[in-house]
Amino acid sequence: MLILAGLPLGLRFFVWDPDPGSPAGKLSTRHFCVRYDSSEILEEFARLADLVAYEFENIPHPMVAELEQRVSLPQGSYLLSICQHRIREKQILRHLSIATVPFQSIDSSRAVAECHQKWKAPVLLKTCMGGYDGKGQRKVDKAADAKAAFQDLKGD
Numbered sequence: 615m616l617i618l619a620g621l622p623l624g625l626r627f628f629v630w631d632p633d634p635g636s637p638a639g640k641l642s643t644r645h646f647c648v649r650y651d652s653s654e655i656l657e658e659f660a661r662l663a664d665l666v667a668y669e670f671e672n673i674p675h676p677m678v679a680e681l682e683q684r685v686s687l688p689q690g691s692y693l694l695s696i697c698q699h700r701i702r703e704k705q706i707l708r709h710l711s712i713a714t715v716p717f718q719s720i721d722s723s724r725a726v727a728e729c730h731q732k733w734k735a736p737v738l739l740k741t742c743m744g745g746y747d748g749k750g751q752r753k754v755d756k757a758a759d760a761k762a763a764f765q766d767l768k769g770d
Contacts, residue, residue: 616667617641628662630655638669650674660684671697700742726760739763 617627617638629642632649639645644662648655650673659666665686668678675698679691696702704714718729720739729737739760741750752763 615641628659630659650677656680668694698743700740720764723761723764726754726764727757730754730757730760739767741767 615638617629618641620627621641626643627638627641628644628646629636629639630646630648630650631639632647633639634647636645636647639647646655646659656677660681663685665688666681667687667689671694673694675691675695678687678694681687682691696706701717701719704717707714716733718725719742720726720729726737726739736753736755739752739754744750750767752767754760754763
């Protein structure tokens with residue numbers, strides 16, 4: 615953990631994590647225990663920080679991009695924008711000649727049914743953003759289930 619390495623050097627750490635039990639927050643100079651979408655906290659956080667690093671991919675990209683405009687962000691925000699969007703992520707992997715499972719971007723339940731027909735197998739329908747640990751995805755075993763699965767995910 616970055617904090618453990620920096621504290622003996624006299625560095626101060628400001629942690630923005632909505633989890634009151636955040637291990638990093640407990641070691642920090644100040645723990646901003648609020649949601650990541652707080653523009654008021656973003657202002658104060660950017661004012662206090664000389665450098666910002668993030669550890670999780672579930673932090674809203676717009677917030678990270680805004681911080682990048684105000685303070686040094688060695689990781690940048692571009693990779694976060696890629697890994698938070700499943701289609702962009704797979705396109706980049708393909709561009710780099712890294713194998714992926716067959717995928718197709720879809721925008722309707724009809725397109726789900728067409729994928730099912732094309733691949734002659736169950737398909738896994740996933741949202742482009744926001745899904746993790748099995749959330750934001752539905753298995754479609756037969757083309758007739760496509761509409762219900764698509765509608766179900768539109769609500770996620």
